[in-house]
Amino acid sequence: MxxxxxxxxxxxxxxxWDAAWDAALDVLGEPAATITRSHQRTEWNLNHGLDAAQQQIVADLLNRPGYYADxxxxxxxxxxxxxxxxxxxxxxxxxxxxxxxxxxxxxxxxxxxxxxxxxxxxxxxxxxxxxxxxxxxxxxxxxxxxxxxxxxxxxxxxxxxxxxxxxxxxxxxxxxxxxxxxxxxxxx
Ligand SMILES: [Mg+2]
Missing domain, CATH: 3.40.50.1000 (HAD superfamily/HAD-like)
Incomplete structure (x- = not known):
């Protein structure tokens, strides 16, 4: 070979990444309750189907310092x-x-x-x-x-x-x- x-x-x-995403959304509770969890995701775009408030939650999560270290x-x-x-x-x-x-x-x-x-x-x-x-x-x-x-x-x-x-x-x-x-x- x-x-x-x-x-x-x-x-x-x-x-x-998926496990961290699901866990972080769970911690956020009700405001993030309807944001798609990883096993439900079929679209690559994380903002797919989300309203402005949900998109802000996603942005805040992905921009959180240290998120990618854990x-x-x-x-x-x-x-x-x-x-x-x-x-x-x-x-x-x-x-x-x-x-x-x-x-x-x-x-x-x-x-x-x-x-x-x-x-x-x-x-x-x-x-x-x-x-x-x-x-x-x-x-x-x-x-x-x-x-x-x-x-x-x-x-x-x-x-x-x-x-x-x-x-x-x-x-x-x-x-x-x-x-x-x-x-x-x-x-x-
Ligand atoms: Mg990748």
């Missing part, structure tokens, strides 16, 4: 990253910050160091344009990823309710299956 460059998204792939980890992510690395692949974490949150970028780096270790902090790329990062595969839950360049990577979905309407891409349902992404060599 040739070594591959594998790019791995963070939110919804390594960090359990996300739980998704099962199996850490082990999969280590296996990829140990089997000779070049693995990078590629994540886009919520730019209006003043601590999001530094929180993301702190999360990686805390959950994965210092060496992974040095393998983390924080960018708002993932097409500028070269690689063979990008494992990401976002339905569509666009940017300034034609991507060199194959976008493989990390399965989420928000990306299930697109059936054209390969998808990873759980981290223990990560080797299946190598079934279609990128250079073939």
């Amino acid at each position: 040739n070594p591959a460059t594998i790019l791995v998204d963070m939110d919804g792939v390594l960090a359990d 996300l739980p980890a998704i099962d199996g992510g850490r082990a999969a990253l280590r296996e990829m690395r140990d089997e000779g692949h070049d693995v990078r974490i590629v994540t886009s910050p919520w730019v209006s949150n003043p601590t999001c970028a530094s929180d993301k780096l702190a999360w990686v160091v805390r959950h994965l270790g210092q060496s992974w902090g040095k393998r983390t790329i924080i960018t708002n344009d993932k097409t500028l990062v070269r690689g063979d595969y990008l494992i990401d839950d976002k339905p569509e990823i666009s940017g300034a360049m034609a991507p060199t990577w194959e976008h493989v979905y990390f399965d989420r309710p928000t990306n299930r309407t697109n059936t054209t891409r390969r998808r990873l349902h759980r981290w223990t299956n990560w080797r299946t992404i190598l079934d279609h060599p990128a250079s073939a």
Whole structure:
């Protein structure tokens, strides 16, 4: 097996953004009671179907300092990253910050160091344009990823309710299956 460059998204792939979202909405109580919980979400846009007051709750939540530092980890992510690395692949974490949150970028780096270790902090790329990062595969839950360049990577979905309407891409349902992404060599 040739070594591959594998790019791995963070939110919804390594960090359990959905769990944090649901918990934060629950804490807010009645004002947030009718905002869609993660298991109900089929739209990527968090403001889909929300009125102005609900949209303000969403904005305040996503802009809260420290919010991104406290996300739980998704099962199996850490082990999969280590296996990829140990089997000779070049693995990078590629994540886009919520730019209006003043601590999001530094929180993301702190999360990686805390959950994965210092060496992974040095393998983390924080960018708002993932097409500028070269690689063979990008494992990401976002339905569509666009940017300034034609991507060199194959976008493989990390399965989420928000990306299930697109059936054209390969998808990873759980981290223990990560080797299946190598079934279609990128250079073939
Ligand atoms: Mg994501």
